[in-house]
Amino acid sequence: xxxxxxxxxxxxxxxxxxxxxxxxxxxxxxxxxxxxxxxxxxxxxxxxxxxxxxxxxxxxxxxxxxxxxxxxxxxxxxxxxxxxxxxxxxxxxxxxxxxxxxxxxxxxxxxxxxxxxxxxxxxxxxxxxxxxxxxxxxxxxxxxxxxxxxxxxxxxxxxxxxxxxxxxxxxxxxxxxxxxxxxxxxxxxxxxxxxxxxxx
Numbered sequence: 001x002x003x004x005x006x007x008x009x010x011x012x013x014x015x016x017x018x019x020x021x022x023x024x025x026x027x028x029x030x031x032x033x034x035x036x037x038x039x040x041x042x043x044x045x046x047x048x049x050x051x052x053x054x055x056x057x058x059x060x061x062x063x064x065x066x067x068x069x070x071x072x073x074x075x076x077x078x079x080x081x082x083x084x085x086x087x088x089x090x091x092x093x094x095x096x097x098x099x100x101x102x103x104x105x106x107x108x109x110x111x112x113x114x115x116x117x118x119x120x121x122x123x124x125x126x127x128x129x130x131x132x133x134x135x136x137x138x139x140x141x142x143x144x145x146x147x148x149x150x151x152x153x154x155x156x157x158x159x160x161x162x163x164x165x166x167x168x169x170x171x172x173x174x175x176x177x178x179x180x181x182x183x184x185x186x187x188x189x190x191x192x193x194x195x196x197x198x199x200x
Contacts, residue, residue, distance in 0.1 A: 011071045011079040015103050018081075025069070026081030027121075034083055036116060043143050044085040044114050046200035047192075051088055051110075054187045061091045062109060062186075071105045072129035082126060086112035088186060107134040110186045115142045123147050127163065131171045137186050138163040138171065143198045151175075158198045 008029025009017065018024050023034040036044075044066065051064045068087040072080045081103070088110035111130055113122040122140050130138045140147070140163075145156035152159055163171035164185055176182050176194040184190050 008078075011081050011103075011105075014081045015069075015101060023067075023083055024081075025083050026079065028078060028080075036085075036114075039143070040085075040114050040116055043141060043197065043200045044112070047112060047139075047141070047197060048086050050190070050192055051086065051187065054190055058189065062088050063091050063094045064088055065094070065102065067102045068108070069101075069103045070108060070111070070133070070135075071103070072126075072133050074125070074129060075132070080125075080129060082111075082129065084111035085114045086110075107136070109135075110137040110139070110184075111135050112139040112141060115140060115144060115146055117146075119146050123151065127171065131163075131165065131169070134165065134169065136165050137184065141197060158194075160194045160197055 009026060009031065011026060014026035014031060018031060025032050025034055048064050048066060054060070055062050055064065065087045066085060068089060069081045069083045070087070072082050074080060087108050089104070089108045093104070093106055113126055115122050127138065140161040142152065143158050145152050145158045149156060151161065157177055160176045160182060162174045162176065162182065162184060164174065166172050174183060178195050179193050182190060182192050182194060
């Protein structure tokens with residue numbers, strides 16, 4: 001019996017080989033298509049629009065993208081290519097090479113993941129990788145309440161989690177439900193409640 005081991009892709013190889021149509025991530029050396037429901041997209045679009053409004057209102061030096069792929073590294077040293085549902089990126093970093101594809105190796109200001117069937121990636125893998133990269137703020141929007149009971153309670157309740165990097169480079173978790181106003185270091189004047197996001 002002959003066993004063939006498929007060559008694991010690096011981040012650069014992923015960028016070269018990634019199909020042009022659709023959305024993809026590099027996960028454990030393989031190209032994985034990322035698909036979403038309309039409900040998922042509605043939640044992500046509502047937040048992206050809210051962030052853009054806040055950036056315009058306060059003249060902040062950020063751009064909001066849903067196409068950016070970010071190079072992360074696992075605890076085992078494996079290169080990953082993650083595509084957050086929303087990326088809030090320093091405008092100067094984004095525009096430093098405008099002819100490049102929308103792939104970044106630098107940390108970004110804020111990443112948002114809206115949970116779906118691959119929720120474990122958001123709560124475990126991406127949480128670790130984004131913390132390791134130094135993304136200052138990371139949101140998990142669990143509108144389906146499909147994550148772990150240790151996070152969501154019992155019974156599970158739809159929740160917005162905001163992880164903020166502390167001075168030791170570790171995420172501190174804050175949770176928001178119902179009519180609670182989201183507290184965001186990136187957007188301190190944001191007036192959104194958890195319910196507005198979770199039911200968008």
